[in-house]
Amino acid sequence: MNFLKKYKFLTLSIGLIIFLFIILQIMIISIPLPAHSLEKPSSTLVFAENGELLRAFTSSDEMWRIRTSLDQISPELARFLVAYEDRWFYKHPGINPFAIVRATIQNIKNGYVVSGGSTITMQIARMMEPKERNLKNKIIETFRALQLEHYYTKDQLLEIYFNIAPYGGNIEGVAAAAWLYFGKEPTQLSYGEAALLAALPNSPTMLRPDLNPEAARRARDKVLARMVQFAELDEKSYQEALKEPVPTERERLPFIAPHLSRMLHSENQDQSRIFSTVNFSIQYLAEKLMDDHLKKLEIDKITNGAVVIIDNRTHEVKAMVGSRYFFDEVNFGQVNGAMAPRSPGSALKPFLYALGLMEGIISPNSYLEDVPIDYAGYAPENYNRQFNGIVSAKEALERSLNVPAVNLSAKLIKDESLYDLLKKAEMSTIRDIDDYGLSLVLGGCEVTLFELTSLYSSFANGGKLYKPKFNLNLEDSQPIEIFEPGTSFIISEILANVRRPDLPAAWQFTTLPKVSWKTGTSYGHRDAWSIGYNPHYTIGVWMGNFNGEGSSALVGANAAAPLLFDLFTELSRGEQIQWFEKPETVKVRKVCAISGQLPNEYCDAFVSEYFLEDHSPIQLCEFHKSVLIDEESGKRLSSGYTGKDNVKEKIYIQWPSRVATWKVQNGYQIYQLPELISDYQKQVVGEPPVILSPIEEKIYSLREGIPLEYQKIAFSASVSNEVQKIYWFVDGKMVGSVKAAEKFFYLPERGKHKVICQDDLGRMAEIKLTIE
Numbered sequence: 118m119n120f121l122k123k124y125k126f127l128t129l130s131i132g133l134i135i136f137l138f139i140i141l142q143i144m145i146i147s148i149p150l151p152a153h154s155l156e157k158p159s160s161t162l163v164f165a166e167n168g169e170l171l172r173a174f175t176s177s178d179e180m181w182r183i184r185t186s187l188d189q190i191s192p193e194l195a196r197f198l199v200a201y202e203d204r205w206f207y208k209h210p211g212i213n214p215f216a217i218v219r220a221t222i223q224n225i226k227n228g229y230v231v232s233g234g235s236t237i238t239m240q241i242a243r244m245m246e247p248k249e250r251n252l253k254n255k256i257i258e259t260f261r262a263l264q265l266e267h268y269y270t271k272d273q274l275l276e277i278y279f280n281i282a283p284y285g286g287n288i289e290g291v292a293a294a295a296w297l298y299f300g301k302e303p304t305q306l307s308y309g310e311a312a313l314l315a316a317l318p319n320s321p322t323m324l325r326p327d328l329n330p331e332a333a334r335r336a337r338d339k340v341l342a343r344m345v346q347f348a349e350l351d352e353k354s355y356q357e358a359l360k361e362p363v364p365t366e367r368e369r370l371p372f373i374a375p376h377l378s379r380m381l382h383s384e385n386q387d388q389s390r391i392f393s394t395v396n397f398s399i400q401y402l403a404e405k406l407m408d409d410h411l412k413k414l415e416i417d418k419i420t421n422g423a424v425v426i427i428d429n430r431t432h433e434v435k436a437m438v439g440s441r442y443f444f445d446e447v448n449f450g451q452v453n454g455a456m457a458p459r460s461p462g463s464a465l466k467p468f469l470y471a472l473g474l475m476e477g478i479i480s481p482n483s484y485l486e487d488v489p490i491d492y493a494g495y496a497p498e499n500y501n502r503q504f505n506g507i508v509s510a511k512e513a514l515e516r517s518l519n520v521p522a523v524n525l526s527a528k529l530i531k532d533e534s535l536y537d538l539l540k541k542a543e544m545s546t547i548r549d550i551d552d553y554g555l556s557l558v559l560g561g562c563e564v565t566l567f568e569l570t571s572l573y574s575s576f577a578n579g580g581k582l583y584k585p586k587f588n589l590n591l592e593d594s595q596p597i598e599i600f601e602p603g604t605s606f607i608i609s610e611i612l613a614n615v616r617r618p619d620l621p622a623a624w625q626f627t628t629l630p631k632v633s634w635k636t637g638t639s640y641g642h643r644d645a646w647s648i649g650y651n652p653h654y655t656i657g658v659w660m661g662n663f664n665g666e667g668s669s670a671l672v673g674a675n676a677a678a679p680l681l682f683d684l685f686t687e688l689s690r691g692e693q694i695q696w697f698e699k700p701e702t703v704k705v706r707k708v709c710a711i712s713g714q715l716p717n718e719y720c721d722a723f724v725s726e727y728f729l730e731d732h733s734p735i736q737l738c739e740f741h742k743s744v745l746i747d748e749e750s751g752k753r754l755s756s757g758y759t760g761k762d763n764v765k766e767k768i769y770i771q772w773p774s775r776v777a778t779w780k781v782q783n784g785y786q787i788y789q790l791p792e793l794i795s796d797y798q799k800q801v802v803g804e805p806p807v808i809l810s811p812i813e814e815k816i817y818s819l820r821e822g823i824p825l826e827y828q829k830i831a832f833s834a835s836v837s838n839e840v841q842k843i844y845w846f847v848d849g850k851m852v853g854s855v856k857a858a859e860k861f862f863y864l865p866e867r868g869k870h871k872v873i874c875q876d877d878l879g880r881m882a883e884i885k886l887t888i889e
Contacts, residue, residue, distance in 0.1 A: 150264045154245045155277055159184035159389040160293060163378040165397040166433075166589060172378035173296065173370045175287075177386070183292035184389040187276040190291060190303045194311040195275060200347045201315050201340050203237040206275075211238040211266035212259050237278055238262040240318075244281050279303075282318040285325035292389075298326060300368040308354050309361030312340040326364045334363045374400050376439025376453040381587055392589040394433035399426055402687055403436040407658075410680045411441050414660065417670035422677075423454030425570040425657040426684070429650065432574075432583035432593055437567070440663070449663035458546045458563035459659065462673065463517045464637030464646045467608050468572070469535050469558045470514050473525050474604045476533060480733040481511040481607060481726045482713030484740075485521035488779035488835075492555055493814055497523040500638075506776050506785070509713050511726075515617045517636070519559055526558045542575075542582055542599060544568050560639050570648055570657030572599075576612075576633065577650040577697075580605040603702035603729045609633040609650075610727060619674035629682060630689040631696060636673030643667040647677035649685060651694055656684050702730050711770065712740040719743055719768045742771045744790060753793045753839075774807045774835035781838075781858035790839040793878060805880035806834040806843060810860075811872065813884040819865060829862040834874045834882065846873040847886075 158176040160183045165171055176182050187195070199206045205213050213236050235243070235258075242261035265274060284294035291314055295303040299310050306314065316336035317324050326333035341358050344350035350358070374395050381391050403424045411422055426436040439453035473479040487505040489496065499519045513521035526535060535558055539547045546563045553561060567585075575582040580600030583593060600608075612633035619636045634649030645660040660676040662668070670676055708715060710722035714734070719741035745754040748763040769788045772780060780787050810833045811817065819828055832845050836857050844854045845861050847870050853861040857876075870886040 148264070150261070150268060151245060155241075155281060157182060157281065157289070159387075161382050161386065161389060161391060162296070163374075163381055163391045163393055165373075165393060165395045165400070167397060168392075169397050170296075170371050171373045171393065171395060171397075171400075172375055172382075174378075174382050180287045180289055181293035181297055182280070182289040183296065184280060185276075185290065185292035185303060187272055187279070190276075190279055191306040191311055193308060194291065194303065194306055194314060195279075196349055197311050197315040197340060197344055198278075199237070199275075200349050201343055202240075204347070206237050207271050209236060211262035212236060236262065238265050238274055241265055241274060241278050241281070244283070283321040284314070284317050285321040285327070288321075296370065297367045298364045300370070307358065307361060308341070308350060309337060309358035312344065312358060313337040313363065316340045327366045330363045330365045337363065372443070373397070374437060375443045376451075376455065377434070377437040377587060380453065380456070385588070393587055394428075394431075394435065394589055395437070395587075396435040399688070400436040400438075403438050403684065406680060406683050406687070407438055408441060410683070411660075414670065414676060417668050418662070418666070419660055419668055419670060419676060420448040420662050421450075421452075421454060422658065422660045422680070423457075423566050424659075424680070424684070425455050425567050426688075427570060427574050427585045427655045429574055429577040429653060429655055432578075432585050433589075434567075434585050434587050435654070437587075452663045454659055454661075454663065455566045455657075457663070458565055459644045459661070460560045460562070460639035461564050461569060461646055462560040462637030462639045462644060463519070463522075464569060464635055464648060464673075465535065465539075465558055465560065465562075465564075466514060466517060466522050467576070467612060467635055468538055469522055469526055469529075470510060470611075471576075471600050471604050471608050472529055472533060472535060472538060473510065474607060474729060475600060475732060476530055477729075477732045477734055478528050479510040479525065480708070480713065480728045481611060482509045482708050482710075482724055483734060484508070484711070484713050485510055485513050486524055486773060486775055487513070487518055487520045488775045489809075490520065490524065490775065491809065491812055492523070492527065493812060495555060497555070497559065504779065504783075506780055507711075507773075511611050514611055515614055517619060522558050523555050526555050538599065539564075539572075542568075542572050542597060543584075544572070560637065566646075566657045566659045569646075570655055573635075573648045573650055573657070574655035575599045576605045576609055577652060577655055578605075579700075601702070602700040603732075606697055606700055606703055607727045607729070609697055612649075619678065630685050630694070632682070632685050634678070634681060636678050638671065638673045641667045642669055642671040645671045645673045645676035647673050647681040649681050651685065651689070652697060653692070653694055654685070654688055656681055656688075658684075699727075703727050704730050709738040709741065712738045714738040714740075717741055721768075740770050740772070741768060743768055746791060751791055753791045769838075771837050771839060774804055774837050775809075776835075777838040778809075778833075778835040778858050787838050789841070792841055793839075803839070803878070803880065804837055806836045806840075806874045806876050806882045808872070808874050808882050808884050809833045809835060811884065811886050813886075815887075817865065817886070817888045819867065819888065825864055828865060830865050830886075830888075832861040832863050832872070832874070833859075836876050840876040840878065842877040844875045844877075846875065847871070 158178055160176045160181050161174045162183060163171045239258055239262040242258045242265060279291040281289060283289055288294050288297050291303050294314055295301055295306060313333060323329060324333050324336050338359060341350065341355055345355045377395060381393055385391050403426060407422050407424055421441050424436060424438040428435050437455050439455050440450045442450045444450055484507045487508050489504060497519050508518060508521055536550050536553055544564060546565060571585050572582065579602040581596035582599045583596045612635055613631055615629055632649045632651050634647065637646035643661055643665055648657045658677040658681045661671055705725055706728055707723040707725055709720040710724045715737050716723060717737040720738050744767050746765050746767055747754050748765055754764060772787060777787060810831050817830060834843055836843060840857045842854060843857055845852050852863060855861045865888050867888050871883060872886050873881055873883045875881045
């Protein structure tokens with residue numbers, strides 16, 4: 118009977134245990150685990166391409182907490198922690214009954230708590246839900262430990278522990294502790310450092326090495342001794358570890374490339390580690406050289422600058438300097454000058470000339486007019502307020518002349534303009550087309566140094582624009598086809614000429630690395646730009662003041678270009694850089710030295726130029742012409758005349774109308790053709806007059822109380838040098854005649870009028886005039 122009772126009791130006990138176990142399992146599964154408390158925001162580390170730390174950011178809750186996987190943590194640290202805190206970690210289900218019994222006996226025996234008996238899993242549960250230390254909460258902690266073991270593997274639990282364990286102050290997690298106490302990743306810890314970090318979470322306040330270094334040392338040495346006892350550490354390593362110094366203060370983390378690092382952090386706040394494309398050495402070089410140059414410019418009240426360096430081979434940003442001093446509050450040092458929209462001045466002109474080449478409007482030596490012109494009230498001027506008559510496209514770009522650039526811009530095909538190119542290149546600061554006019558090419562817009570430097574890099578990549586990347590983990594973007602390779606090559610050759618007005622004086626007699634480059638100065642001398650490239654790098658430099666204050670010294674050639682050349686010199690040192698290879702579509706030809714057009718039979722001086730086989734203009738020279746002169750009368754004959762013997766042929770230059778008029782008005786001696794024999798005047802063809810004033814579409818207003826004779830309107834026109842006299846008609850009535858280069862002053866009448874200008878060869882031009 119006793120046997121039956123014992124059997125029933127045993128059966129009931131086993132059944133009760135099984136029942137309780139089942140209930141426990143149901144509770145473990147059904148009661149939610151507050152795992153969200155394990156998912157705390159992470160700090161962020163930004164590294165250079167070689168793994169050196171650039172800058173670190175605290176988490177959103179101002180903690181140093183760097184999310185780290187187990188394989189990023191020193192194996193020695195993991196071994197030390199398990200051996201010191203929980204030797205049976207890989208065997209128990211979350212709680213260790215033997216450890217709890219042992220701890221209870223030790224605490225009773227000593228009369229105070231000397232051992233807690235908590236497993237690593239139980240410690241995670243306590244950190245997950247911090248509560249007062251009592252029996253009730255210990256039971257909850259035990260239950261949570263069982264839940265954690267159910268949902269996570271042992272390695273996952275170890276990883277969780279290393280990410281949330283406290284290490285003193287606002288430091289949580291072993292990665293943050295490794296960086297703040299030792300200045301290194303947790304994979305690089307020595308035995309002594311691993312032992313200290315294994316002990317520190319037991320009492321993170323009392324054992325903080327920066328506050329209590331001796332207490333920290335004793336705790337570390339205790340761990341090391343235990344490791345020898347458990348055969349986790351040999352005697353030699355133990356003795357060496359004991360000699361290691363204990364840190365007495367937190368490490369000062371690097372603060373390099375602060376603007377770029379902040380930008381990467383703001384875009385990737387969910388990442389604990391960001392590996393940038395920055396080259397540590399190049400970044401340091403750019404910062405130092407910019408600071409050196411700004412020291413020279415301080416006397417001119419120039420306080421800041423920015424630099425962007427792009428590797429054309431990898432399409433990666435190797436350096437970005439946003440300002441001189443990040444913490445300079447007076448001069449707004451935290452502004453990222455590389456990303457701040459500013460007026461580029463003339464720095465956009467190479468893209469205009471590239472469009473002209475692609476559209477077949479110009480070749481390098483094609484002539485462009487550089488004389489006064491008015492586009493419905495907009496009259497561009499050159500930087501030095503002087504004109505040159507005509508210049509080649511190449512010279513106009515090299516000298517950064519404004520008037521030829523505006524004239525070329527006006528000739529571009531709709532939908533293929535500079536504005537369209539900037540939109541195609543996805544320049545973020547370009548607004549609607551209605552906000553811009555012909556002044557766009559002179560800097561009548563805003564761009565960022567980063568995007569403009571990026572756009573210049575397309576010349577170095579055969580006309581393909583690759584969006585430069587900052588993050589090593591990102592794939593290359595698909596390139597945007599901006600130009601064809603031949604166009605890029607010709608522009609690069611033009612911009613590589615160093616015999617230019619904007620070459621810095623300091624470099625006039627210095628051996629320069631071969632670089633294609635351009636400068637820019639914004640209106641009011643508020644921004645100085647210099648951007649250049651070779652096959653390896655594209656570099657952009659901006660100098661100025663973040664408060665917008667101008668300075669007469671803020672000229673691209675003097676304030677920005679010297680730094681550009683210094684950077685290229687240093688980056689090219691010791692390297693043999695092969696220049697861009699000439700594409701098959703680029704050929705060489707001879708053209709007229711004056712017009713830049715293909716020579717006709719009368720041209721006598723020639724120059725060589727690169728041209729695009731499928732795009733460059735092919736018209737014969739329109740400047741050099743032949744004229745027949747009747748020696749008896751001295752008058753001009755028709756070119757087809759064959760009647761008399763006393764006829765001589767003269768070769769002359771027929772200048773375009775605007776150029777001819779400008780030359781005469783400015784005292785240049787040009788050949789003025791004799792008057793045409795009247796019998797041949799009706800046979801003449803050619804360019805009609807170009808009315809310069811009055812301006813069509815402009816409304817002229819008469820002022821009350823002022824006599825009309827003091828409000829006369831100047832009538833003027835440009836004509837070629839074959840014209841002697843011009844005639845002015847208003848509403849069909851001739852109102853006056855003057856010599857070719859002279860002005861006629863018209864006595865105004867209110868109303869809408871038709872104005873005609875006729876040259877002495879019968880060719881006419883017409884505009885509408887409104888006077889109110």
